[in-house]
Amino acid sequence: MIRIAITSLVLWCWLVAWQPGFGQFKTEEGKGCRLGDPVVMRWQAGMVITASGGACRGIKGTAPIPRNWPEQQVEIVEEDVSPGVSLRYQTVDGLVDMMVVQIPNLPGGKEAKALVTVEVRRFVQLPPPDTSIFRIPETRQIPVAARPFLGTSPKIESRDPKIVAKAKEIFPAEGKDWDRVKAIYDWVREHVTYKQNTPLRGALAALKDGTGDCEDMTSLFIALCRASGIPSRTVWVQGHCYPEFFLVDDEGTGYWFPCQVAGTEAFGEMPDARIILQKGDNFRSPINSRERVRYLAETLTGGSAGANPSVRFIRQRLAE
Numbered sequence: 625m626i627r628i629a630i631t632s633l634v635l636w637c638w639l640v641a642w643q644p645g646f647g648q649f650k651t652e653e654g655k656g657c658r659l660g661d662p663v664v665m666r667w668q669a670g671m672v673i674t675a676s677g678g679a680c681r682g683i684k685g686t687a688p689i690p691r692n693w694p695e696q697q698v699e700i701v702e703e704d705v706s707p708g709v710s711l712r713y714q715t716v717d718g719l720v721d722m723m724v725v726q727i728p729n730l731p732g733g734k735e736a737k738a739l740v741t742v743e744v745r746r747f748v749q750l751p752p753p754d755t756s757i758f759r760i761p762e763t764r765q766i767p768v769a770a771r772p773f774l775g776t777s778p779k780i781e782s783r784d785p786k787i788v789a790k791a792k793e794i795f796p797a798e799g800k801d802w803d804r805v806k807a808i809y810d811w812v813r814e815h816v817t818y819k820q821n822t823p824l825r826g827a828l829a830a831l832k833d834g835t836g837d838c839e840d841m842t843s844l845f846i847a848l849c850r851a852s853g854i855p856s857r858t859v860w861v862q863g864h865c866y867p868e869f870f871l872v873d874d875e876g877t878g879y880w881f882p883c884q885v886a887g888t889e890a891f892g893e894m895p896d897a898r899i900i901l902q903k904g905d906n907f908r909s910p911i912n913s914r915e916r917v918r919y920l921a922e923t924l925t926g927g928s929a930g931a932n933p934s935v936r937f938i939r940q941r942l943a944e
Contacts (some may be wrong), residue, residue, distance in 0.1 A: 655757060656879030659695060660748035663897040666701070666942040670723065670739035671922065671935050675730040678931035683727040685924040686910055687937060688902055689713075689740055691721035695747045696900050702741040709736050718769055719904040720920045732931060739938055749882055749894040755802040758871040758879070760854050767878060770870050773846075773855040777906035778918045779826030780843045782850035790831060791851035802892070805854060805869055809883055809891050812845045818886050838886035842867045845885050846905070858905040860919060861898035862941065868903075899941065 669689045690698050705711050710726045725738040752758070766774070776782050794811045796804045819835045827847035830836035836844065842858055846867050849856035855870035859882060868882040884890040902920060909915040910923045922937040 654877055654879070655754065655873045656752055657695070657881060657893065658750040658752070660750050662697075662745040662747045665744045665746065665899055665944075666741055667744055667899055668739055668741045668938055668940055668942055670704075670737065670938045671725060671924070672735060672737045672739075672938065673727065673730065673924070673936075674735045674934045675732050676932055676934050678732040678928065680730045680732075680927045680931050680933045681728065682928075683725075683730060683924070683926035683933055685725040685738070685922070685935065686722050686920075687725070687922045687939075688920050689721050689723055690742055690744055690899050690901055691715070693900055693903070695749050695894070697745040699743050700740060701743050702739075704737060704739040704741075706736040706738070709738050711738050711740075716907065716920060717904065720902040720907070722920065727926070730933065741942065744899050746897045746899055748897050751891075751893040752879075752881075755892065756800055757874040759801040759874075760804070760852075761870070761872040761876075761878060765872055765876055765878070766855060766870070770855045770878065772906065773857045773870070773904075774850050774853070775906075776850075777846075777858075778916055779824060779839075780847045780850070780905060781826065781828045782847040784828055784847075786831060787827060787847045788851045791848045794848070795852045801871065805849065805871070806891055808845060808848045808852065809885065812841055812848070812885055813889070816841050816844060838865055841885045843905075845883075857903055858918070859903050860901045861896065862901065864896070864898065866894070866896070 667690055669687050671685050671687060673683060692698050703711060708727060712724050714722050714724055716722055723740055727736055730736055781787055794807060796807050815834060816830050817835045820837055822837045824839050826840060827843040830840040830844040842865050846856040849869050856867055859866050859868055866882060866884050868880045870878055870880050872878045881892045882894040905918045907917050907920050909917045924935045927933055
């Protein structure tokens with residue numbers, strides 16, 4: 625019996641749904657980020673499975689696919705599924721769309737595939753016209769869906785005494801809340817030296833050592849925000865990640881704002897138009913329900929005595 629989990633993307637910084645969920649895109653409105661011109665791309669995800677050593681039964685695989693966000697429109701354009709393979713979609717925590725593949729029986733030596741191609745319109749995010757109206761929300765103003773992003777996550781140790789103490793030290797007691805959040809952003813960029821392709825160490829290690837890659841720097845910014853009462857979460861794109869933080873406007877309407885901690889300075893905007901793969905950083909593992917993971921990656925389970933499926937996961941941007 626085989627149990628495979630690919631635990632994370634290779635997240636090297638570059639410096640510079642469930643089916644009804646598709647088609648519900650709406651451009652950003654109100655007072656938050658404005659949307660610039662879109663970049664249109666195609667993304668393919670899925671798996672190719674081969675039965676090795678005999679027939680395999682009860683195979684189940686999952687793979688994340690891009691989903692709709694205010695700054696991203698996603699449409700399924702092709703499903704390439706072998707006979708005998710079932711494909712459905714589910715949404716996890718309102719943050720990640722997953723394809724779920726099931727194969728009751730795969731004869732020995734045979735291959736089966738389930739590939740989904742989506743077309744993505746990814747909009748550049750421009751800064752809001754008036755940043756002075758935004759403030760850190762009171763607890764009662766934070767939507768239920770945003771409240772988990774005040775707690776801890778794997779490698780985002782927002783309740784560690786060292787993180788809490790540093791947040792109190794650098795977070796201004798007065799001033800416009802937009803500028804107070806930017807003080808955290810500026811501190812991380814000024815005090816953590818970018819170091820490419822390092823193993824993930826997390827927020828506390830980046831604070832201690834003063835070095836980190838995009839994941840470490842993003843984790844530290846998020847941890848300091850959460851320790852200061854500001855919801856914040858990770859945005860995962862191809863080969864990179866960055867944080868976004870949550871504020872409300874003068875009418876109490878909430879918005880998520882991105883920022884580029886590792887790379888060219890961008891606060892409250894996002895000129896990077898890479899495909900958003902998922903958002904969030906604290907999920908229950910599909911393989912081990914007692915384990916929390918930062919990123920929902922591909923999984924495969926199933927097989928039989930003496931026979932195991934081998935799998936090649938597909939995760940790629942297609943040539944235009």
